[in-house]
Amino acid sequence: MKINLLYLFLKEYYLARRVNRFKSIEQIKQYQEEKVRLHLSKIVPLSPFYQKRFEQHSFSEWRKLPLMDKSIMMKSFDELNTVGIKKKEAFEVALASEESRDFSPKLEDVTVGLSSGTSGNRGLFLVSQEEQVRWAGNILGKVIPTSLFFGKKQTIAFFLRANSNLYNSVNNPKIAFHFFDLLDEIENHIDRLNRYQPTIVVAPSSKLRILAQAKKEGKLSIQPLKIVSVAEALNAEDKLEIEEVFQQKVHQIYQCTEGFLAYTCPHGTLHVNEDLVIIEKEYLDKQAGKFVPVITDFTRTSQPIIRYRLNDVLTEGETCTCGSHFMTLKQIDGRCDDLFYGKRIKDEGVRILFSDFIRRAIISSSDVSLEYKVKQLTFDHINVELSLPDINERKQVQMTIKGNFEQFFKEMECVLPTISFSTYQAPPRGIKIRRVERCFQIEGGIV
Ligand SMILES: [Zn+2]
Structure with missing residues (x-):
């Protein structure tokens, strides 16, 4: 690691371990505003996209900028990024590296990655070496249980759909990173985990659940100090199961290609991470505290993210009570396109139905933890996939689920759709699990 990068890493790590230096929300807000303005003064001259957006506004009026999202970012890729990389060449590099599963290629010292998504809807992200080092410093400062300099060596098992230089940037005598490809066989994962004995395991919640199962069966013999769930929303029931088996709290990193968010x-x-991003809230239901985040990241320089509406x-x-004044989240509910729509009885208007209520209707139907998936196929049809080989048990659970849905739709004052059942189909390896999914769009819907 070059000296200036090492300095950056240490500085970020040091600051990240001291998030409690902010003594009040006002202090955080002031810090953020200063950082955003400083950030804009650096990136706007390099980005034709943002120059245009700021034609009518001064930097302090950044909150007046129109929102952007993944599709706008992808459409304006060439004009938006500040490192002069073209979308076409970035796609070529990213696809080639995914296919060969060799994740070293870069474009002019900038790591190029692809976000998950259906084909044609995949996002491209750019991260410079400096950004990587800062990311690593920040994440380690917040996640590692002991100090990197005085504590024991930490061995981290990191499960990812695709590795990238992002994660290889963290390897030194105090810390070892082992990359686990989510597309690999579970038996290989278990072998390697038993061999490396990681002190920290970072994986999507569906993988953690499989590992918990393997530990319960005696195949997996690791005792990590910390378990971190990434990439997928962590459901209450998965959390409970993993915590029970590993006898500890499951921690979460809420991170997407748009940044390290929480x-x-x-x-x-x-x-x-209010030391890195500002989150503006677009409320869906203020009383229930449900909102879509609009993020402004004042650390991302290669591909600046200003007022970006996430699909979450x-x-x-x-x-x-920990002493941090950073904004707290009760939960990450899931994606906007996984919210169900109900038809209001009184006027046939649309009502948003949040996925935690849908999940609860399923989970509360059985004492055992269920493998399930719920799809809203149309306004009038919900299908529930269940993995329950015992026919009698299955009948019983299905009846309870139907009853739960009847009750729920009545409370929501919405028309009860048809509820059908089928056998649970696990997603292909490496594909994110979505337990609750809506399969149709409506005009004027929220996404
Ligand atoms: Zn706290």
Whole structure:
């Protein structure tokens, strides 16, 4: 690591371990505003896209900028990024590296990655070496249980759909990173985990659940100090199961290609990284604290993210007693396109139905933890996939689920759709699990 990069890493790591340096929300807000303005003064001259957006506004009026999202970002890729990389060449590099599963190629020192998504809808992201090093410093400062300099060596098992230089940037005598390809066989994962004995395991929740199962069966013999869930929303029931088996809290990193957004503190509360991003809330249901986040990241320089609307639904949390004043989240609900729509009885208008209620209708139907998937196929049809080989048990659970849905739709004052059942189909390896999914769009819908 070059000296200036090492300095950057240490600085970021040091600051990230001291998030409690902010003594009040006002202090955080002031810090953020200063950082955003400084950031804009650096990136806007390099980005024709943002120059245009700021034609009518001064930097302090950044909150007046129109929102952007993944499709706008992809459409304006060439004019938006500040490193002069063209979409066509970036796609070529990213696809070639995914196919060969050799993740070293870069374009002019910038790592190019592809976000997950259906083909044609995949996002491209660019991260410079400096950004990587800062990312690593920040994430390690917040996630590693002991100090990197005085504590024991940490061995981290990191499960990812695709590795990238992003993660290889963290390897030194105090810390070892082992990359686990999510597309690999579970038996190989178990072998390697038993061999490396990681102190920290970072994986999507569906993988953590499989590992918990393997540990319960005696195949997996690891005792990590910390378990971190990434990439997928962590459901309450998965969390409980993993915590029971590994006898510890599951921590969460809420990270997407758009940035490292939140992490759990020692008290287990999810805090937004307000030292890196500003989150504006677009409320879906203010009373329930449900909102879509609009993020402004004042650390991303290669591909600046200013007022970017994520395709996620979050629930506000309460003040945490850990001492951090960073905004808290009760949960990450899932994607906007996984919200169900109900038809209101009184006027046939649309009502948003949040996925935690849908999940609860399923989970509460059985004492055992169920493998399931719920799809809303149309306004009038919900299909529930269940993995329950015993016919009698299955009948019983199905009846209870139907009853739960009847009750739920009545409470929501919505028309009860047809509820059908089928056998649970696990997603192909490496594909994110979505337990609750809506399969249709409506005009004027929220996404
Ligand atoms: Zn906290």
